[in-house]
Amino acid sequence: MSVTASPPPRVDTPSEPTFADVNRDVLHTLAPPSSLYFFWMSVVALILMAGILAWTWQIWIGMGAAGKRTPQMWAMYITTFVFWIGIGHAGTLISAVLYLFRARWRTSIYRAAEAMTIFAVMTAGLFPLIHAGRMWFAYFLLPYPNQRYLWPNFRSPLVWDVFAISTYLSISTVFFIIGLVPDIAALRDASGGWRRRIYAMLAMGWEGEHAQWRHYRRAYGLLAALATPLVLSVHSVVSWDFAMALVPGWHSTLFAPFFVDGAIFSGFAMVVVLVLPMRHFFRLHPYIQDKHLDAMGRLILVTGLVLTYFYACEAFTAWYSGDHFERASLFWKSTSTYAWAIWLMYFCNCVSPLIFFRRRMRTSPVALYVVSVLVLIGMWFERFNIIVPSLAHDFYPYTWGIYVPTITDTTIIIGSFAWFFILFLGFIKLMPSLSIVEVKETIPHPVKDTAHAGHH
């Protein structure tokens, strides 16, 4: 690595932290929080309270409070459900797919991304309950027979969805916890008092002995290999909730890859939104460097371009199919009541990421942040544009109808963001938001004899 013969205790440049530095810096992120942290926590908690109150109101009044009337029975709840499931996908992509491809840059952001996945799926999981109205009957979703021995219809995409989402939540959580064990052991050995006792319990007595690492590494690789097809399947299954129906604008074989790509696109934007403040406030610049921002910018750009291609395909197939209803649906979407939403979506998802063709923009935190927020807005509206305008204008003029949001469902949607952020804010102060072990694996290992320290 270095051409000069350095003295035996290796002198590290500031950009190359040592093993002990990693422990110290991660421990530093768990230091007692500042008042700014508590300020944000209270803001988020207040918004969450508003959301809970709105949900209580909806349970009290009924689904009419959420603006639900035929044909708009899915509206913003399913929009936001699909949005949050999609956010989760980037986390699994970073933690599993990039692990299998041995992309070393993932190590410093994967823990935060994985936590994001779990919290996003937990947020998404609320929406079927909120949407079902009488959420105390949510156990109807489980596969068990009714009193006449009639089981759920396993041909229904909605039942597939239950299986896909619950598998996704379980496997992401297992993957996350397995990844955390050695890190928590490191925290256990570096902290004292009540924290030490809790970390000792969570670390399950991990010692980093070779026999443990041997099984751990195998298990981690296998879990990554299982999570990879899973993540592709989950959003495909979600897309089939739509594609299996005959509604114009939904009934398309394009939907599975279209949804998966959009999910990764929005998920990366959310990773940027979470990681940039983390890097700023925790001073993680030695770990989350410009090359990481650059890689995320590239991924947003690529998935954005692929998404643009899918939009073009969607419009082209609607026209080329010659199907009157498909054409009418597309024309109505882009010129009528909800036209502003579709053009906003095209701007946010197709135009705004194009600035990442310039390297300077990919490494500029401000540009990344602004584009990521635009992408999140655009991707929320993508799901809105699939669900609401399609239902508003299907085959039969008698069933056409416009959806207008109410204060109740808008507050619940905003509250869901607060729920996500409260989980994430809690997480970064209790758990290592930077993977101690994986960051140590990527930095140069301590070597005494630098003469043949051929680092690979």
Add this chain to the structure above:
Amino acid sequence: MPGTTETILGVFAHVDTTVRALENLRAKGYHDLSVYTPVPVHEIEDVLERDRPVSPVRLFTLVGGLTGTASGFLLTIWTAMQWNLVTGGKPVASIPPFVVIAFELTILFGGLATAIGMILLARLPRLKPSATFDPRFTNDRFGVAVHCPPDRAASVREILRGAGAEEVRT
């Protein structure tokens, strides 16, 4: 052999010195070693894995995954057969939609079995830290614990020190 082994622990600060110690120990015929590292290290793995089979975690994954596939198809086909009503002119046990359920359960059971396999094989949870564990081993130090007959202790100490151990203790 009650009371006839002694355990010597060497603490290292570097990967290459640890590897040297392991190579020398193995050359002298000491195979009863516990090695502690803060991260999995290729060089150390290369020495220790030389004559060991691959971790059997993958068997857990395989069995779990196959159980998942089987239970997915069983659940869907068996429940469909409970109510033999032909709908849409399709077979009662229509396989293509059931593949989705079987796939999800394959992943679910396979993943859970992998986690259980790892926990069992790594002998977790451990209620008490092992005698040779040192908190520095999760930070930036590498540990080599050698279990040997007491009359060999001096030679083991010699090897560990010679390889460059920072600290050697019993």
